[in-house]
Amino acid sequence: MKVCVIGGGASGMMSAIMIARKGQDVSLYEKNEKLGKKIYITGKGRCNVTNATVGNEFLKNVVGGQKFVMGSVTRFNSNDTMAFFEEMGVPLKIERGNRVFPESDKSSDIIKALEKALRWASVKVNLNTSVEEIVKIENKVTGIKVDGKEVSFDAVVVATGGISYPATGSTGDGYKFAKNLGHSVISPVPALCGIVVKGEELKPLQGLSLKNVTLSAWLKEKIIYKSDIGEMLFTHFGISGPIVLSASSHINRQDFSNLKLVIDFKPALSVDGLSVRIDRDIIALKAKQTSSLLEGLLPKAMVSIFAKRLGVKLTSKANQLTKENRKALALLLKNFEILPKSLESIEGAVVTAGGINLKEVNPKFMKSKLYSNLYFVGEVLDIDAETGGFNLQLAFSTAVTCASDF
Ligand SMILES: Cc1cc2nc3c(=O)[nH]c(=O)nc-3n(C[C@H](O)[C@H](O)[C@H](O)COP(=O)(O)OP(=O)(O)OC[C@H]3O[C@@H](n4cnc5c(N)ncnc54)[C@H](O)[C@@H]3O)c2cc1C
Known part of the structure; x- marks a missing residue:
């Protein structure tokens, strides 16, 4: 034949x-x-x-x-x-x-x-x-x-x-x-590609890589994908790296106008566990600034973005953060939202x-x-x-x- x-x-x-x-x-x-x-x-x-x-x-x-x-x-x-x-x-x-x-x-x-x-x-x-x-x-x-x-x-x-x-x-x-x-x-x-993100907020992060984080995708209020703990990075167009590539394959047929991505910076800790850690860090920092607190929890390049989203001043004293500020910080570390615009070509x-x-x-x-x-x-x-x-x-x-x- x-x-x-x-x-x-x-x-x-x-x-x-x-x-x-x-x-x-x-x-x-x-x-x-x-x-x-x-x-x-x-x-x-x-x-x-x-x-x-x-x-x-x-x-x-x-x-x-x-x-x-x-x-x-x-x-x-x-x-x-x-x-x-x-x-x-x-x-x-x-x-x-x-x-x-x-x-x-x-x-x-x-x-x-x-x-x-x-x-x-x-x-x-x-x-x-x-x-x-x-x-x-x-x-x-x-x-x-x-x-x-x-x-x-x-x-x-x-x-x-x-x-x-x-x-x-x-x-x-x-x-x-x-x-x-x-x-x-x-x-x-x-499929298995980078994700372009909306807006300019994350542009200064280009080149930053995050390790031991998770990425989840939400359609309106419903979770449609959650990655394993892994690595991702910020690029000139948005985000890429192993857990982002995986996520792309699960969102490539979704309506992006209803989609959000969420980074969990501390997947091993619950919000309550994280709150305890934040309180402990604040005590240890004594009269140091909020910037020192955030630098202990995050890569340096992320610190000012976090401060902006939380509405706190980096130069303020960490021990003057209110109970609400501390809770909001724990929540943001667990749920850092990113709005995707499209997939890479x-x-x-x-x-x-x-x-x-x-x-x-x-x-x-x-x-x-x-x-x-x-x-x-x-x-x-x-x-x-x-x-x-x-x-x-x-x-x-x-x-x-x-x-x-x-
Ligand atoms: C950067 C990159 C890295 C990857 N790394 C991995 C990895 O490490 N592990 C893994 O499992 N997968 C990996 N993949 C995916 C994997 O390479 C593909 O899924 C796989 O090669 C598909 O094989 P295929 O034979 O079906 O198609 P292809 O490899 O695309 O082969 C198709 C072939 O058909 C030929 N062709 C097309 N049209 C015609 C025509 N009209 N006449 C004659 N010839 C034609 C093309 O020239 C081509 O050679 C990677 C992909 C890319 C792009």
């Missing part, structure tokens, strides 16, 4: 390898001059290739399409991914949060391993070749169009990725192909949420419900997950699941 795989990213390479290992004649088309351009920049160049968790622990980190991917992440889980790369000669290591990296800290080793597996499986790789169209007759796909010419295939796998980081080649071509074939596409939105998002409508794809083999010989794998689907190696694992799991139909 002649099989075409469109896209030489993580999901395309893995599906081509696994389908070829089943004895099929596989041709892979990649528009770039080389394979795996996006893999190269993953994990800050180190490639967090998977997350060493399986089952429900893994699924908890899938944001979009959790139910849809359940079968495929069972069929080919993170242990299988690790075994695949170790067999291809890439020793791996597990770091904080079960994040798996090549021991060399080089994403290029992951790409080289996939290229080697492609060669060993005799996949025909066509670089610098942009697929223009998928050709069909009634409910059968018959091939693709390249350079205006039709090339016949018995089956086509779409592995073209999302639309974030378009310089890596993912420019949304798969959505176009799918729409032309009558599939619907859930509108793509940024999709070009800068780590992943794209949205994509091929999952209702039109059979999760057993990642097969189109409209065409019996058309498949979708990886980020082109309406699936996305948290950071930590989960997104690459989804690319590999959906690819192997597709290959199991051949």
